[in-house]
Amino acid sequence: MSAADDRWMVRALCLASLSLGRTWPNPGVGCVIVKDGRLIGQGRHETCGDAHAEVRALADCRRRGNDAAGAAAYVTLAPCTRQGRQPPCVNALIAARISRVVAAIADPAQDDPTPALRGVGVTYRVGVLAQEAEHIHGGFLHRVRTGLPRLTGKWAMTADGFIAASTGAASWISSSAALSASRRRRRAFDAIVIGAGTARRDDPQLLALRARMHGSVPGPLRVVVSQTAELKPTSRLVASIPHAPLLVIHGEGVTERRRGELRRLGATVKAVGDAHDPRLVARALADLGCNDVLVEGGSTLHGAWLRAGLFQRLEIYIGLKTLGGGMGVAAGEGAASIGFSQGWIAETPPAMLDGTLRLRLKRE
Amino acid sequence: MSAADDRWMVRALCLASLSLGRTWPNPGVGCVIVKDGRLIGQGRHETCGDAHAEVRALADCRRRGNDAAGAAAYVTLAPCTRQGRQPPCVNALIAARISRVVAAIADPAQDDPTPALRGVGVTYRVGVLAQEAEHIHGGFLHRVRTGLPRLTGKWAMTADGFIAASTGAASWISSSAALSASRRRRRAFDAIVIGAGTARRDDPQLLALRARMHGSVPGPLRVVVSQTAELKPTSRLVASIPHAPLLVIHGEGVTERRRGELRRLGATVKAVGDAHDPRLVARALADLGCNDVLVEGGSTLHGAWLRAGLFQRLEIYIGLKTLGGGMGVAAGEGAASIGFSQGWIAETPPAMLDGTLRLRLKRE
Numbered sequence: 206m207s208a209a210d211d212r213w214m215v216r217a218l219c220l221a222s223l224s225l226g227r228t229w230p231n232p233g234v235g236c237v238i239v240k241d242g243r244l245i246g247q248g249r250h251e252t253c254g255d256a257h258a259e260v261r262a263l264a265d266c267r268r269r270g271n272d273a274a275g276a277a278a279y280v281t282l283a284p285c286t287r288q289g290r291q292p293p294c295v296n297a298l299i300a301a302r303i304s305r306v307v308a309a310i311a312d313p314a315q316d317d318p319t320p321a322l323r324g325v326g327v328t329y330r331v332g333v334l335a336q337e338a339e340h341i342h343g344g345f346l347h348r349v350r351t352g353l354p355r356l357t358g359k360w361a362m363t364a365d366g367f368i369a370a371s372t373g374a375a376s377w378i379s380s381s382a383a384l385s386a387s388r389r390r391r392r393a394f395d396a397i398v399i400g401a402g403t404a405r406r407d408d409p410q411l412l413a414l415r416a417r418m419h420g421s422v423p424g425p426l427r428v429v430v431s432q433t434a435e436l437k438p439t440s441r442l443v444a445s446i447p448h449a450p451l452l453v454i455h456g457e458g459v460t461e462r463r464r465g466e467l468r469r470l471g472a473t474v475k476a477v478g479d480a481h482d483p484r485l486v487a488r489a490l491a492d493l494g495c496n497d498v499l500v501e502g503g504s505t506l507h508g509a510w511l512r513a514g515l516f517q518r519l520e521i522y523i524g525l526k527t528l529g530g531g532m533g534v535a536a537g538e539g540a541a542s543i544g545f546s547q548g549w550i551a552e553t554p555p556a557m558l559d560g561t562l563r564l565r566l567k568r569e
Numbered sequence: 570m571s572a573a574d575d576r577w578m579v580r581a582l583c584l585a586s587l588s589l590g591r592t593w594p595n596p597g598v599g600c601v602i603v604k605d606g607r608l609i610g611q612g613r614h615e616t617c618g619d620a621h622a623e624v625r626a627l628a629d630c631r632r633r634g635n636d637a638a639g640a641a642a643y644v645t646l647a648p649c650t651r652q653g654r655q656p657p658c659v660n661a662l663i664a665a666r667i668s669r670v671v672a673a674i675a676d677p678a679q680d681d682p683t684p685a686l687r688g689v690g691v692t693y694r695v696g697v698l699a700q701e702a703e704h705i706h707g708g709f710l711h712r713v714r715t716g717l718p719r720l721t722g723k724w725a726m727t728a729d730g731f732i733a734a735s736t737g738a739a740s741w742i743s744s745s746a747a748l749s750a751s752r753r754r755r756r757a758f759d760a761i762v763i764g765a766g767t768a769r770r771d772d773p774q775l776l777a778l779r780a781r782m783h784g785s786v787p788g789p790l791r792v793v794v795s796q797t798a799e800l801k802p803t804s805r806l807v808a809s810i811p812h813a814p815l816l817v818i819h820g821e822g823v824t825e826r827r828r829g830e831l832r833r834l835g836a837t838v839k840a841v842g843d844a845h846d847p848r849l850v851a852r853a854l855a856d857l858g859c860n861d862v863l864v865e866g867g868s869t870l871h872g873a874w875l876r877a878g879l880f881q882r883l884e885i886y887i888g889l890k891t892l893g894g895g896m897g898v899a900a901g902e903g904a905a906s907i908g909f910s911q912g913w914i915a916e917t918p919p920a921m922l923d924g925t926l927r928l929r930l931k932r933e
Binding site: 511 | 724
């Protein structure tokens with residue numbers, strides 16, 4: 206039973222991974238319905254407000270002419286028990302006469318579905334491929350547990366540790382293969398954060414590669430952190446608002462007039478007490494419902510966020526170039542000694558992308 | 570013939586690699602003598618002033634009771650033709666009635682041995698595993714061709730690109746496995762160079778791991794570059810002079826009294842016009858006969874040497890730690906833009922040494 210459970214859960218997890226960065230504040234759950242060792246329906250939660258994975262999988266059964274009565278449902282997160290934007294999935298599974306429910310992990314934002322399911326004779330098992338599900342739904346779980354999004358720091362640096370020349374001159378450190386990988390990767394995040402200095406100097410678009418190719422899917426929320434709500438009206442960030450939303454998080458003392466100007470450009474604005482405080486910015490993003498947030502720098506932002514110890518993961522691209530000086534990854538004082546440094550472990554083996562090394566690290 | 574030639578040359582190259590860092594200013598040549606498909610003697614140049622590889626291999630033949638007449642000699646560098654500290658090896662090979670000589674590469678510091686060998690009916694082939702031999706004898710070849718040693722830059726940095734905390738507090742960034750590998754690696758170099766700041770702050774010994782374990786083999790020359798000939802009499806560098814020699818390279822304006830003090834501590838001293846100029850320091854080391862030199866930093870030295878574009882290779886250890894600020898790999902302005910950066914390619918695949926990533930790069 207266990208090997209078969211693992212196999213079907215892998216399929217549900219694959220479905221879930223397709224929804225990363227699409228369903229916030231919800232987790233992007235995946236579900237497969239299996240009867241007599243055969244998949245008879247599958248579904249995933251695709252957008253917030255839309256039907257949940259279980260309901261879509263049951264609808265898929267019907268569309269294929271399959272009866273879910275007596276079938277097993279595999280879900281990457283325990284089925285919801287409470288009325289939200291959608292009715293509770295536990296009810297839908299019971300109504301479809303599912304006889305067995307297998308969940309990878311429990312949902313800390315919901316009640317335990319065990320009484321409801323077992324009360325009507327449905328078998329319930331939780332804990333199949335839990336580690337993998339903890340990874341995929343890690344952003345959602347982290348936000349529910351801590352009130353902050355799962356934060357991932359990302360930078361590209363030279364082999365001598367610089368992100369740009371001293372003059373601030375912007376240019377690609379990474380190979381084009383690494384750039385493509387890094388842009389595709391943005392899709393898996395709910396929001397992408399940069400500082401005002403990087404917005405000004407690099408004038409980036411911060412679009413996910415997929416979002417740009419398929420205009421219909423909006424890219425992740427793009428966030429500029431600027432104490433004074435700085436943002437050039439002629440920037441590429443503003444010009445690309447039709448492709449992905451733009452949010453400016455600013456500190457106290459910004460006038461309503463300035464906020465109105467930004468809104469007229471198409472951006473949204475959010476005030477926090479002090480935009481230099483990573484914790485306040487992170488909490489504001491969690492309050493918006495962001496589960497997985499990618500922080501792309503520059504050095505002022507990375508310095509503050511690294512020192513605050515807020516990153517759960519790092520994605521580092523190392524271009525095989527040396528500058529012999531320049532702008533470091535993190536500006537500011539840093540830890541007083543290596544003894545106070547933050548430790549990391551490799552989440553995946555280092556990968557060479559056409560001459561650029563990619564490291565994916567998670568907290569030790 | 571060619572496959573057998575390759576096979577015997579691999580053995581000669583292995584012998585040569587054992588002599589790296591031991592024979593400067595000479596190349597550490599390896600030689601095997603083969604007769605009827607059987608190895609009948611082998612040797613390598615072990616120390617400058619000692620017998621050359623060919624002479625040692627022939628002596629090894631005699632010791633084993635083998636007659637080298639009619640045998641083939643495989644050498645990693647063409648046999649010498651001129652009288653130096655030792656008589657020319659071409660003569661020794663002819664006197665032993667060797668019938669065939671196979672060399673991996675020619676020796677740019679010697680005459681072509683072809684006329685001498687063919688004149689007495691000895692077959693001569695050059696170019697077997699030339700690329701491998703160019704690598705092993707690369708330091709010697711580079712010095713002969715350019716007048717500078719082959720220079721290798723080495724540093725250990727955090728995943729956010731820092732070599733130490735802002736306070737300069739010294740501590741290990743690398744895992745102990747990486748530290749051991751890095752210390753063993755020093756053995757393959759003729760000299761190890763650091764700046765005065767690093768000598769003062771880190772108080773290192775700069776001993777090769779092997780040199781420390783086997784007191785009989787002196788470690789590589791340790792070099793402190795200091796414009797003002799700064800060196801603490803109580804430093805570990807001075808205390809370890811019995812294990813490996815110590816050289817202070819200084820700039821103009823240092824008094825004879827100061828130079829005398831250093832000599833009394835057991836160090837040697839060498840003046841160059843300006844110790845801040847990497848080219849002058851490198852030339853001084855080449856003039857001493859150093860073929861392969863490892864430059865270990867710190868950031869002032871690495872900044873200047875990287876900007877001078879003098880490194881042929883880099884060895885970078887990346888500890889999976891972040892400091893959120895600190896002392897960069899290279900101090901100073903650096904290239905004006907990424908476009909002017911120096912490009913590198915991986916010489917070996919990136920290796921994980923117990924949580925520390927090692928990169929070995931060579932010039933693009």
